[in-house]
Amino acid sequence: MTDSRNWFEPLPSTRQRKLLASRRDGLLITVDGQRLLNFASNDYLGLSTHPKVCQAAQDAINEVGLGSGASRLVSGDDPLLHELEQELATWKGFEACLLVGSGMLTNLGLLQALADRHTHIFADKLNHASLVDGARLSGAQVSRFPHLNLEKLEQSIEKSGAKQRVIVSDGVFSMDGDCADVQALISLAERYDALLLIDDAHGTGTVGQQGKGLVAEAGIAGHKRLLEVGTLGKALGSYGAYILGTKPMIEGLRQRMRTLMYSTALPVSLLAGAQAALHLIQTTEVVERLESHVNYFLAQAQGLNMMPSTTAIQPLWLGSDESALEASRALRAQGYFVPAIRPPTVPEGQSRLRITLSAAHQKKDIDGLIKALRTL
Numbered sequence: 143m144t145d146s147r148n149w150f151e152p153l154p155s156t157r158q159r160k161l162l163a164s165r166r167d168g169l170l171i172t173v174d175g176q177r178l179l180n181f182a183s184n185d186y187l188g189l190s191t192h193p194k195v196c197q198a199a200q201d202a203i204n205e206v207g208l209g210s211g212a213s214r215l216v217s218g219d220d221p222l223l224h225e226l227e228q229e230l231a232t233w234k235g236f237e238a239c240l241l242v243g244s245g246m247l248t249n250l251g252l253l254q255a256l257a258d259r260h261t262h263i264f265a266d267k268l269n270h271a272s273l274v275d276g277a278r279l280s281g282a283q284v285s286r287f288p289h290l291n292l293e294k295l296e297q298s299i300e301k302s303g304a305k306q307r308v309i310v311s312d313g314v315f316s317m318d319g320d321c322a323d324v325q326a327l328i329s330l331a332e333r334y335d336a337l338l339l340i341d342d343a344h345g346t347g348t349v350g351q352q353g354k355g356l357v358a359e360a361g362i363a364g365h366k367r368l369l370e371v372g373t374l375g376k377a378l379g380s381y382g383a384y385i386l387g388t389k390p391m392i393e394g395l396r397q398r399m400r401t402l403m404y405s406t407a408l409p410v411s412l413l414a415g416a417q418a419a420l421h422l423i424q425t426t427e428v429v430e431r432l433e434s435h436v437n438y439f440l441a442q443a444q445g446l447n448m449m450p451s452t453t454a455i456q457p458l459w460l461g462s463d464e465s466a467l468e469a470s471r472a473l474r475a476q477g478y479f480v481p482a483i484r485p486p487t488v489p490e491g492q493s494r495l496r497i498t499l500s501a502a503h504q505k506k507d508i509d510g511l512i513k514a515l516r517t518l
């Protein structure tokens with residue numbers, strides 16, 4: 143007989159994941175009572191603990207309380223929602239913006255609203271899980287192309303007889319740190335009458351002038367065939383996500399996205415914190431500082447088995463689950479927190495350490511990590 147105690151097959155020990163981080167304190171993370179220097183966070187600019195960001199969130203709580211109480215549809219939009227949507231659209235160079243609960247909710251709801259069984263979705267094989275699941279939920283026909291392989295993508299689109307086509311890709315890839323050629327992708331979208339959806343959760347705040355991301359850097363922001371997704375939970379130091387596109391597209395999504403309509407609106411404190419972070423990105427040198435750290439790391443890491451990446455995500459190739467876990471443990475013993483990334487997050491046999499750099503690191507932190515990496 144099956145009951146809730148034996149419903150799931152136990153996972154092999156190398157696949158089990160449970161980590162007790164008793165607290166995160168800026169760059170430090172306390173794991174099992176040990177304080178470690180954190181090279182695992184997507185808080186690329188260190189803004190989640192910036193005094194101005196935290197103050198803005200606290201002020202908002204004092205003013206309106208914590209929870210938003212209901213979905214945007216039911217209780218209406220706080221003025222700050224519209225203000226931040228407008229600021230994000232302007233910053234990124236798009237006509238319109240829609241704030242949604244999280245990146246996961248955004249991609250699930252967006253693809254479900256955008257695509258149906260008459261749609262053919264062409265997706266990079268290494269896309270984030272939220273894009274994979276969103277495509278599945280939409281009921282569309284889905285073809286996955288080998289990572290960054292534009293020839294294979296084109297062959298696949300050429301053969302499609304679908305009424306609607308959508309190309310879907312991460313911008314900066316979350317576990318590899320490499321980048322989609324968004325310029326080439328938009329050309330394909332034009333040639334084959336398709337829409338292009340770029341999720342640049344990791345490029346935002348980290349890539350290009352003012353950290354505007356890959357799309358702005360390629361000069362294609364605001365293109366009428368383009369939708370961009372980004373999150374508030376990474377470089378913007380808060381929580382939540384947004385979609386950028388043309389006015390009619392964003393309005394269409396606002397009316398149709400189930401994950402927007404049937405989910406509680408983002409708390410105003412998180413919006414206020416993200417807004418403060420956006421202002422810091424626009425008025426300080428924080429993005430340049432991250433960029434200089436990335437260049438410094440690349441110069442110092444010569445000879446290490448780094449995967450090709452020029453972004454703040456710097457994976458060290460290991461291959462097997464066991465060697466990645468062992469390397470992560472060895473770094474922990476030396477005071478560094480760098481997680482082992484294993485299947486199903488990455489394909490079988492491609493386990494790695496995923497190092498993420500932050501503007502909040504000091505050069506000496508990077509020196510220390512590199513020294514520790516050379517002992518592995």
Ligand SMILES: *Cc1c(COP(=O)(O)O)cnc(C)c1O
Pocket residue numbers: 243244245246247249270272312316341342343344373374375381382383
């Ligand atoms: C982190 C991430 C998401 C999910 O965003 P959350 O706000 O954490 O749910 C979606 N897409 C990509 C590419 C991501 O890296």
